[in-house]
Amino acid sequence: MQQLFTEVWIEGRVQDIVLGMRLPRLAIGIIAGGALAVAGGILQTLTHNPLASASTLGINAGAFFAVVVSMVFFPTALGQYSFIVAVIGAVFATLLVLSLAGRELNPVRVALTGMIISLLFSSITGALQLLYENETSGLFLWGSGTLVQLNWSGVKFAFPLVFIALVTSIMSGKALDTFSLGEELATSLGQSVVKVKLIAWTLSIILSAITVSVVGAIGFIGLMAPHIVRLIGIKGHRKLLSHSFLWGSVLLISADVIARFIQPTQEIPVGAMTALIGGPWLMYLAYRTAKTQKRGDRSLGGTKKPISLRWLVPVIISLIIGAMYISFSYNGTTWTPVSQWTSMIIWNFRIPRVLITFIIGAMLAISGVLLQGVLRNPLADSSILGITSMSGAGAMIFLVILPSIPVTWMPIGAMLGAIIAMLIIFLTSWKTGFQPILLALIGISVSAFGSAIIQILVVKSRLVVAAALVWLSGSTYAKGWNDLYLASILFILLVPVAIYFTRHLNTLAFGDEIATSHGLNVSHTRAWSLIIGVVLSASAVSIVGTIGFIGLLAPHIARRLVGYFHFPLMIVSMMLGGLLLSLADFIGRVIIAPKEIPSGLVVALIGAPYLLYLLRKIK
Structure with a gap:
């Protein structure tokens, strides 16, 4: 009787794990991977840029930055409005990239601007995580991207929003086909280019923000999936976005499986696995794109009226000595006189x-x-x-x-x-x-x-x-x-x-x-x-x-x-x-x-x- 009870209990626990954790994880992987892929496909058409995706344009980093800021300073707002917080960060990052990339929207320049914006946001986010370690506990794994789900709440939140955005994107396929011919030609064919841009940017930002608010900042899926679909030979945005959703899901689930295979007893960020694949993919795309670009200015800059080292070096040395003196003496709260520099803490550390x-x-x-x-x-x-x-x-x-x-x-x-x-x-x-x-x-x-x-x-x-x-x-x-x-x-x-x-x-x-x-x-x-x-x-x-x-x-x-x-x-x-x-x-x-x-x-x-x-x- 005891053995039967034990077997029933174990079977129930396994069922709880499968239904309560593994299936939600699979479902959110399908949803998030597909959402990122569709967003990437839209962004590549919108910017006429084969290097565009939510990660390369800094949208994911902006959304995650907003989530971290909210968690530190407005934790209540994050709990109730996490999606809205992520959308605000994504919109801010998008506007920042577009304003800094220049009017011509050169593909390589836009992608590089987005990646630099990502570095900037990542630096600020990292500083906040160190300063507010208790408030941001658990964000290291989630910030790198993870499909861990403890229940079905994430799936229930993401599925209807992603479904509506996906259907809207597919319905906008013909408009995107026309837009891809060029803005001037699209306008001459009677298309409202501004309206198409507004809808497309809104859809891509919403899809990116949804994934960040549920599974963290996962990169490169939106870059790879649309290109795989194009390499297969699929044309037309309705088919392109539909197939991109499927390939994005496959890529993200596969990356998650590989991560768990590498370290079965520990959770490895799935975003790290996608970066292992996506990094080389971005190199290939950047190389292929650069062959069509004009070579840039090779000037390193510099003054034509240099200052003599005789005057400059003593000034810099004085600044160095002053900086070192202050660094030796001050720890942020108290000053240490020179006579105490031989103390154990000062001398050894x-x-x-x-x-x-x-x-x-x-x-x-x-x-x-x-x-x-x-x-x-x-x-x-x-x-x-x-x-x-x-x-x-x-x-x-x-x-x-x-x-x-x-x-x-x-x-x-x-x-x-x-x-x-x-x-x-x-x-x-x-x-x-x-x-x-x-x-x-x-x-x-x-x-x-x-x-x-x-x-x-x-x-x-x-x-x-x-x-x-x-x-x-x-x-x-x-x-x-x-x-x-x-x-x-x-x-x-x-x-x-x-x-x-x-x-x-x-x-x-x-x-x-x-x-x-x-x-x-x-x-x-x-x-x-x-x-x-x-x-x-x-x-x-x-x-x-x-x-x-x-x-x-x-x-x-x-x-x-x-x-x-x-x-x-x-x-x-x-x-x-x-x-x-x-x-x-x-x-x-x-x-x-x-x-x-x-x-x-x-x-x-x-x-x-x-x-x-x-x-x-x-x-």
Whole structure:
């Protein structure tokens, strides 16, 4: 009798799990995947852009940002109006992208603008999650995209809205067919272009907001599914959107199954799995699209009236000394006089941390100078090109697969990841002449791929959410003298080699043909400069995590001070990079003391808007 009761109880539990969790998960996967695919198909037609989707245009990131802000500051509103909150964020992101991308809506430029907006929103969201850890508990997994459902409430909420939006989209198919011929031709055929745009944007935003409010920010499904349908040969928007819905569902469910197969006992973000597939897909589409685009301006900018190093260097050194003095003395709440700097906390934690921060900033800045000089690309930076992210993935692989190895071996994993990123960049970009905007877009695709690997490894290694966010954001927290010794050794070994190549980079700036006519071995110079730049970036990542944008900001500021010649440019960039990261670390440490914001997030909040500014200047 007892055995029979046990069997009945077990059977009931299995039935509860299947009906209450697994079936809702399957259903929401079908609904969310289909919704994202239909939104992507509409956006690609609406913007005449094969790279458009809710993720590449920043719509998902904007919706998730609004949800996080609401959860922190207006939790009641989120509980009652989560969909409306997500819609507001999606609309805001859409307007921001359209206003910054320019009137021509160049496909690669629009996609890159959307990806930068996504980076900006992600940085702010990450900072909020760290600052309000209790209020946003559980958002790490959901923010990366998850189909976990504890009941049928999500399905009941999403299904009617998605069904209505899908039917409306299919009914609008003929109007979209006409619109796809071009706005002028559509107008001449009697179509109200403004009305079609309004309906199409509304449908795509609603579909995106629904998925974010239920399953989080899942990317790349809306990019891949419509292209798969077009490759099959299906034409006409009614069939295109119907088949896209089915393929989007298949892709998302498949990604979820693969994620559970990789780690059966833990929940891996399905958004990370879609990024593993979607990142390479975006690279392919960007490469194919770029072949039809005109080559952009290769000017790196800079002043024609440089300031003499004799005057500039002492000023910057004074700023560095002042920044370090304040960083040593102030912890956000109290000042520590110089006489107490030998105390255990100051000497063992604060002093090495500040020194490491400066060295890492200098290394990243030099890496940026090398990459921008070799590629003659104003957008070249280890974080933009995906080197930082792939370095982090390589370091994490070493950490997870070989947990017994000492920390001093982590740079090897980081360097391997960085080399893979650089090879991907070269293989996908060299035939198009390393166009600045294309190169940045492919780099961001590589970065998404590396970030997906990191997210999977974070979950697999059971790192706590706060520690994972700190690693993903980049932080010098808890760095000591051993880390400083390692950073100093790498700095002393690599920086003189980088300075040696400054003369060759000056020659290379005039073009390969002129450089060769002056006796420069272009291939040798380019290869070694890239190797040094990649190693510098990978070394920095292995010590402090994925800090970006320093290699973009410091060289651009330095060019406005000292001009184009690479020796003064590298010296000033090195000092400015250290100063910038030191200031970012100090701000993150004291602005909400005793809590901290990772310095990588502080830099990203400055770097992403500056990258948008540079994008606007490049033709």
